[in-house]
Amino acid sequence: xxxxxxxxxxxxxxxLDPDTDAPNNLGHEFAxxxxxxxxxxxxxxxxxxxxxxxxxxxxxxxxxxxNYKLVCAGTTNHVEVVRVQFDxxxxxxxxxxxxxxxxxxxxxxxxxxxxxxxxxxxxxYYYNETQAILAQESKEAKQLELKDKKIVTEILxxxxxxxxxxxxxxxxxxxxxxxxxxxxxxxxxDPIRCYG
Numbered sequence: 001x002x003x004x005x006x007x008x009x010x011x012x013x014x015x016l017d018p019d020t021d022a023p024n025n026l027g028h029e030f031a032x033x034x035x036x037x038x039x040x041x042x043x044x045x046x047x048x049x050x051x052x053x054x055x056x057x058x059x060x061x062x063x064x065x066x067n068y069k070l071v072c073a074g075t076t077n078h079v080e081v082v083r084v085q086f087d088x089x090x091x092x093x094x095x096x097x098x099x100x101x102x103x104x105x106x107x108x109x110x111x112x113x114x115x116x117x118x119x120x121x122x123x124x125y126y127y128n129e130t131q132a133i134l135a136q137e138s139k140e141a142k143q144l145e146l147k148d149k150k151i152v153t154e155i156l157x158x159x160x161x162x163x164x165x166x167x168x169x170x171x172x173x174x175x176x177x178x179x180x181x182x183x184x185x186x187x188x189x190d191p192i193r194c195y196g
Contacts, residue, residue, distance in 0.1 A: 015064045019127070019158040023085045028052060031086060031096050031131065032059060032158045034079035034123035035104035036112025042082045042170065044103050050091020054170075055083045057163045059125060066162055071119050080119045083161050093131055097138040100124065106142065107149040122151075125158035132157075 023030055035041045038056040045054050058066045061078030071078045084096060104112050106122045124135040135155045143151050163169075 013062065013064065015062050015066075015160055015162075017160045019059070019083075019125075019161045021161060024053070025087070027089065028085050028087050029093070029131075030127050030158070031084045031093060032081050032125035032127070032161065033084070033096070033100050034060070034081045034121055034125070035100060035106075036080075036120045036122075037115050038080040038082050038164070038168065041103060044099060045082055045084050045096070046170070048084075048086070048091055048095060048099060050089075050095070051084055051086045053085040055161075055163055056168050057081060057083060057161050058119075059083075059159050059161050060123065060156065061159075064162075068165055068168065072117070074117050074119070078119055078162075079121055079123055079125075080164075081123070081125065081161070093134055094138070097124070097134060101138065101142045106151045106153040107146065109152045122153040124153060124155045126155065127158050 019030070019032070021030070033041065033045075042054045042056050045051055057080075058071050058076075058078040059081045061071070061076040063070065063076040063078070066076050066078050070076055071080070086093075086096065104122060108122075110116065110118050110121050112120050112122075124131075124139075126132040126135055132155065139151060139153055139155060
Protein backbone atom coordinates (compact mmCIF):
# COMPACT_ATOMS: atom_id res chain seq x y z
CA UNK A 1 0.00 0.00 0.00
CA UNK A 2 2.85 2.41 0.82
CA UNK A 3 4.40 1.88 -2.62
CA UNK A 4 1.15 2.86 -4.33
CA UNK A 5 0.77 6.07 -2.32
CA UNK A 6 4.46 6.92 -2.93
CA UNK A 7 3.90 6.62 -6.67
CA UNK A 8 0.86 8.85 -6.47
CA UNK A 9 2.69 11.38 -4.30
CA UNK A 10 5.64 11.51 -6.70
CA UNK A 11 3.52 11.65 -9.86
CA UNK A 12 4.90 14.25 -12.25
CA UNK A 13 2.31 16.53 -13.85
CA UNK A 14 3.63 17.87 -17.18
CA UNK A 15 0.84 20.48 -17.33
CA LEU A 16 2.59 22.34 -14.50
CA ASP A 17 5.98 22.44 -16.27
CA PRO A 18 7.31 25.60 -17.88
CA ASP A 19 6.76 25.95 -21.63
CA THR A 20 10.09 24.70 -22.94
CA ASP A 21 9.22 24.84 -26.65
CA ALA A 22 11.67 26.92 -28.67
CA PRO A 23 10.89 29.37 -31.49
CA ASN A 24 11.75 28.24 -35.03
CA ASN A 25 14.42 30.95 -35.32
CA LEU A 26 17.12 31.47 -32.67
CA GLY A 27 16.64 35.25 -32.78
CA HIS A 28 12.90 35.05 -32.12
CA GLU A 29 11.00 34.91 -28.83
CA PHE A 30 7.70 33.54 -27.60
CA ALA A 31 5.05 35.53 -25.75
CA UNK A 32 1.81 34.16 -24.36
CA UNK A 33 -1.40 36.05 -23.62
CA UNK A 34 -4.89 35.28 -22.36
CA UNK A 35 -7.45 37.97 -23.18
CA UNK A 36 -10.78 36.24 -23.70
CA UNK A 37 -11.75 33.97 -26.58
CA UNK A 38 -8.52 33.16 -28.37
CA UNK A 39 -9.96 33.56 -31.89
CA UNK A 40 -10.11 37.35 -31.90
CA UNK A 41 -6.98 37.74 -29.82
CA UNK A 42 -5.00 35.66 -32.31
CA UNK A 43 -6.29 37.67 -35.26
CA UNK A 44 -5.18 40.92 -33.60
CA UNK A 45 -1.66 39.63 -32.93
CA UNK A 46 -1.33 38.25 -36.47
CA UNK A 47 -1.48 41.81 -37.78
CA UNK A 48 1.45 43.12 -35.74
CA UNK A 49 4.57 43.78 -37.79
CA UNK A 50 7.33 41.52 -36.50
CA UNK A 51 4.99 38.72 -35.40
CA UNK A 52 6.04 35.70 -37.43
CA UNK A 53 3.64 33.06 -36.10
CA UNK A 54 0.63 32.68 -33.83
CA UNK A 55 -0.97 29.60 -32.33
CA UNK A 56 -3.93 29.23 -30.03
CA UNK A 57 -4.00 26.77 -27.20
CA UNK A 58 -4.41 26.09 -23.52
CA UNK A 59 -2.02 26.87 -20.67
CA UNK A 60 -1.86 27.45 -16.91
CA UNK A 61 -4.08 24.48 -16.08
CA UNK A 62 -3.44 21.28 -14.15
CA UNK A 63 -4.63 18.62 -16.61
CA UNK A 64 -2.22 17.28 -19.25
CA UNK A 65 -3.36 17.23 -22.90
CA UNK A 66 -6.64 19.14 -22.44
CA ASN A 67 -9.13 19.58 -25.25
CA TYR A 68 -11.63 22.36 -25.91
CA LYS A 69 -14.58 20.52 -24.37
CA LEU A 70 -12.65 19.79 -21.18
CA VAL A 71 -11.36 23.37 -20.88
CA CYS A 72 -14.86 24.77 -21.39
CA ALA A 73 -16.18 22.49 -18.64
CA GLY A 74 -14.25 24.73 -16.23
CA THR A 75 -12.54 21.98 -14.24
CA THR A 76 -8.95 22.22 -15.55
CA ASN A 77 -8.10 25.89 -14.78
CA HIS A 78 -6.65 26.35 -18.28
CA VAL A 79 -6.71 29.70 -20.05
CA GLU A 80 -7.40 30.10 -23.75
CA VAL A 81 -4.10 31.65 -24.83
CA VAL A 82 -2.37 32.89 -27.92
CA ARG A 83 1.28 32.00 -28.20
CA VAL A 84 3.02 34.60 -30.32
CA GLN A 85 6.38 34.05 -31.97
CA PHE A 86 7.97 37.41 -32.72
CA ASP A 87 11.19 39.00 -33.88
CA UNK A 88 12.26 41.41 -31.10
CA UNK A 89 14.46 43.32 -33.58
CA UNK A 90 11.30 44.29 -35.50
CA UNK A 91 8.66 44.08 -32.78
CA UNK A 92 9.67 44.95 -29.21
CA UNK A 93 7.80 43.00 -26.53
CA UNK A 94 6.29 46.31 -25.40
CA UNK A 95 4.41 46.51 -28.72
CA UNK A 96 2.73 43.21 -27.90
CA UNK A 97 1.88 44.43 -24.41
CA UNK A 98 0.29 47.59 -25.84
CA UNK A 99 -1.95 45.52 -28.09
CA UNK A 100 -2.80 43.17 -25.22
CA UNK A 101 -4.06 46.05 -23.03
CA UNK A 102 -5.96 47.69 -25.90
CA UNK A 103 -7.57 44.44 -27.05
CA UNK A 104 -9.64 43.50 -23.98
CA UNK A 105 -11.04 44.65 -20.63
CA UNK A 106 -8.48 43.68 -17.98
CA UNK A 107 -10.86 44.62 -15.13
CA UNK A 108 -13.41 41.83 -15.59
CA UNK A 109 -12.68 38.67 -13.61
CA UNK A 110 -12.98 35.46 -15.64
CA UNK A 111 -14.92 37.06 -18.47
CA UNK A 112 -14.73 39.09 -21.65
CA UNK A 113 -18.09 40.38 -22.79
CA UNK A 114 -20.49 37.46 -23.08
CA UNK A 115 -17.72 34.88 -22.63
CA UNK A 116 -17.69 33.80 -18.98
CA UNK A 117 -15.39 31.30 -17.28
CA UNK A 118 -11.86 30.95 -15.96
CA UNK A 119 -10.62 30.07 -19.46
CA UNK A 120 -11.36 33.68 -20.52
CA UNK A 121 -9.34 35.33 -17.76
CA UNK A 122 -6.81 38.06 -18.44
CA UNK A 123 -3.19 36.97 -18.25
CA UNK A 124 0.33 37.67 -19.40
CA TYR A 125 2.51 34.56 -19.26
CA TYR A 126 6.18 35.39 -19.54
CA TYR A 127 9.16 33.42 -20.84
CA ASN A 128 12.00 35.34 -19.17
CA GLU A 129 12.66 37.94 -16.49
CA THR A 130 12.76 40.82 -18.98
CA GLN A 131 9.24 39.97 -20.13
CA ALA A 132 8.13 39.66 -16.49
CA ILE A 133 9.47 43.13 -15.62
CA LEU A 134 8.01 44.77 -18.74
CA ALA A 135 4.65 43.08 -18.14
CA GLN A 136 4.51 44.34 -14.55
CA GLU A 137 5.51 47.87 -15.60
CA SER A 138 2.85 47.90 -18.30
CA LYS A 139 0.22 46.68 -15.81
CA GLU A 140 1.13 49.47 -13.39
CA ALA A 141 0.92 52.06 -16.17
CA LYS A 142 -2.46 50.72 -17.30
CA GLN A 143 -3.72 50.76 -13.70
CA LEU A 144 -2.85 54.47 -13.44
CA GLU A 145 -4.78 55.08 -16.64
CA LEU A 146 -7.85 53.20 -15.38
CA LYS A 147 -7.82 54.94 -11.98
CA ASP A 148 -10.47 53.29 -9.78
CA LYS A 149 -11.19 50.23 -11.96
CA LYS A 150 -8.97 47.44 -10.59
CA ILE A 151 -7.01 45.35 -13.08
CA VAL A 152 -7.35 41.59 -12.46
CA THR A 153 -4.75 40.48 -15.03
CA GLU A 154 -2.45 37.75 -13.75
CA ILE A 155 1.26 37.83 -14.63
CA LEU A 156 2.83 34.39 -14.31
CA UNK A 157 5.55 32.26 -15.89
CA UNK A 158 4.39 30.55 -19.08
CA UNK A 159 3.42 26.97 -18.33
CA UNK A 160 3.31 24.17 -20.85
CA UNK A 161 1.45 25.16 -24.01
CA UNK A 162 -1.08 22.69 -25.38
CA UNK A 163 -1.92 23.55 -28.97
CA UNK A 164 -5.67 23.75 -29.53
CA UNK A 165 -7.48 21.63 -32.08
CA UNK A 166 -6.64 22.49 -35.69
CA UNK A 167 -10.05 24.04 -36.44
CA UNK A 168 -9.32 26.71 -33.80
CA UNK A 169 -6.03 27.79 -35.46
CA UNK A 170 -6.42 31.08 -37.40
CA UNK A 171 -10.18 30.51 -37.02
CA UNK A 172 -11.31 34.05 -37.82
CA UNK A 173 -8.78 34.53 -40.59
CA UNK A 174 -10.29 31.44 -42.20
CA UNK A 175 -13.73 33.08 -42.00
CA UNK A 176 -14.92 31.96 -38.58
CA UNK A 177 -16.30 28.74 -39.96
CA UNK A 178 -18.96 30.72 -41.80
CA UNK A 179 -17.08 32.19 -44.76
CA UNK A 180 -17.26 35.67 -43.23
CA UNK A 181 -14.92 38.54 -44.19
CA UNK A 182 -12.70 38.39 -41.13
CA UNK A 183 -9.19 39.08 -42.35
CA UNK A 184 -7.56 41.96 -44.20
CA UNK A 185 -7.18 39.65 -47.18
CA UNK A 186 -10.94 39.11 -47.14
CA UNK A 187 -11.81 42.82 -47.04
CA UNK A 188 -11.72 43.70 -43.34
CA UNK A 189 -10.29 47.15 -42.67
CA ASP A 190 -10.41 47.48 -38.88
CA PRO A 191 -6.90 46.68 -37.62
CA ILE A 192 -8.06 45.09 -34.35
CA ARG A 193 -11.73 44.15 -34.36
CA CYS A 194 -12.32 42.73 -37.82
CA TYR A 195 -14.19 39.74 -36.57
CA GLY A 196 -17.02 41.72 -34.91
